[in-house]
Amino acid sequence: MAYRKTPTEMRRLEAAREHLVVCATEVVADVGWAQASVTAVADAAGIAAGSVYQHFSSKSALAVEVFRRAAQREVDVLGEVLEGEGDPADRLRRGVEVFTRRALENHGLAYALLAAPAEPAVGAERLAFRRRYRALFASVIEEGVAADQLPRQDAEITAAALTGAIGEVLVYPLSTPAAEDADLLVAGLTAVALRCAGAAP
Amino acid sequence: MAYRKTPTEMRRLEAAREHLVVCATEVVADVGWAQASVTAVADAAGIAAGSVYQHFSSKSALAVEVFRRAAQREVDVLGEVLEGEGDPADRLRRGVEVFTRRALENHGLAYALLAAPAEPAVGAERLAFRRRYRALFASVIEEGVAADQLPRQDAEITAAALTGAIGEVLVYPLSTPAAEDADLLVAGLTAVALRCAGAAP
DNA sequence: AGAAGAAGTGAATCACCATTCAGAGCTTCC
DNA sequence: GGAAGCTCTGAATGGTGATTCACTTCTTCT
Incomplete structure (x- = not known):
């Protein structure tokens, strides 16, 4: 037991998720669902495509x-x-x-x-x-x-x-x-x- | 010059195209645009997928x-x-x-x-x-x-x-x-x- | 009948994305 | 400091489905 999430860390994660949702909303409003690929959304949020899956189980x-x-x-x-x-x-x-x-x-x-x-x-x-x-x-x-x-x-x-x-x-x-x-x-x-x-x- | 389309042949082609459009319409009405793949439409019309491209330049x-x-x-x-x-x-x-x-x-x-x-x-x-x-x-x-x-x-x-x-x-x-x-x-x-x-x- | 050329076939190819994963980089706690 | 366990990365993987193309089959015309 050498690692446990601190409240700070949890807040940071929550904020990252939040930021992702906000950026994704902007992308969708701009280019529509069809063009809002995982890569496009991740880029907008400034993270790697794979990191999206830290917060959501799927694009859907x-x-x-x-x-x-x-x-x-x-x-x-x-x-x-x-x-x-x-x-x-x-x-x-x-x-x-x-x-x-x-x-x-x-x-x-x-x-x-x-x-x-x-x-x-x-x-x-x-x-x-x-x-x-x-x-x-x-x-x-x-x-x-x-x-x-x-x-x-x-x-x-x-x-x-x-x-x-x-x-x-x-x-x-x-x-x-x-x-x-x-x-x-x-x-x-x-x-x-x-x-x-x-x-x- | 050993082949030229006869009127009969042209009518046959036109009818084939017509048949394709009719079948495609039925498929679309049944399953929607998203599920109406070239293969599904060709199957419904009783032709091969490749033959669709005899009549239309693209699925679109x-x-x-x-x-x-x-x-x-x-x-x-x-x-x-x-x-x-x-x-x-x-x-x-x-x-x-x-x-x-x-x-x-x-x-x-x-x-x-x-x-x-x-x-x-x-x-x-x-x-x-x-x-x-x-x-x-x-x-x-x-x-x-x-x-x-x-x-x-x-x-x-x-x-x-x-x-x-x-x-x-x-x-x-x-x-x-x-x-x-x-x-x-x-x-x-x-x-x-x-x-x-x-x-x- | 047979050559010339068109239409029809469907397996192979290609493009496009979501999703995965092995490794890199951080945080925590002793 | 350093071991343990986390998050982050982005190239590789995999699935889906449109499109192509070498080949087969059918038509036309001499």
Whole structure:
């Protein structure tokens, strides 16, 4: 028994893992999952390819971790708004706005989370997180219906439409003036979203 | 000069190519782009892997052809309805219905066209075709606005929302009762679509 | 029939990456 | 200081799947 990990050493390892995840996220946001080879990610983090396997059992495991971290942040932010103060229609409007603005600000990451080709394990994660976005939208819509602020509707379909609409606009850019100006785009999207949910104009 | 292609021979070659494209489309609809290896596709068509290269210069070229054919059929059908008879809101309703029903009937193909991970060349085609779906929806919406049947709006954003909404529902199945029953799903989707465009209920 | 040339075959080749591993370099603790 | 046990390295390994090519089989035409 001549070696045991000291707390310092453990912190150093944890920090290295953290740094790897952060760098990998940047690489993915920049070049997409397909181009984010183990070598590219390791280079970005300033370590050797083999060292990645000190922290993750496979490339896939690292990819899943990258996805989860980033997606969880978005769910948290969106949940904060949708479950916060105000009447349902207003929260919905602000939710769409926040979701959109964040995606526009980090377009590469948004694309990676929403649509970029990825290995099956990441695809499964994506499915799970899309359900969570949808559930958040759906519950605010149901509140609105319960409060007679919104018409009767299948809240899950409306929620899916909202997620799809935002994703579509982000992933396949528009050719209208709105594409040039984030504020215009946000205004357009929130207007569609409110009509979609049947909120009085 | 001891050999020249006869018309019969040329027809035979054309038919072989056609057969290859059809079989490849089935394979893709069944197992997705990622699993559709040259060998798998050649096997399905009953030819050797090497023979694929008699008809296409690369796997990628074959994939693009498969995508184009299938996507073009959808654009044609959708265009037929959206540019056909009736007032704009009604055409829109029927367009959404047709788009949805066709996708539900051939779910594998719809997924391949709309969302399945694919090589970059197919991704580029996808982008081009999504623009065309959107343009079709956008022009019927604009007609509706011009005819004062629909409220003023950014037609492209609404069109994107429609494409996104339908795609989302098809690609990531719902957990509501509507998921069980195609008619219910179509009813729900057309309702959202009409609200989205602002059509009076 | 047989020469000339095309299409079809499928095993071999090639390219691309994730993953491994033997050795180099650190840390810990006596 | 130095033995023991860790982390880090990066070239070598291995698997996968597209592409090639020497060869076989089929068509055409004199």
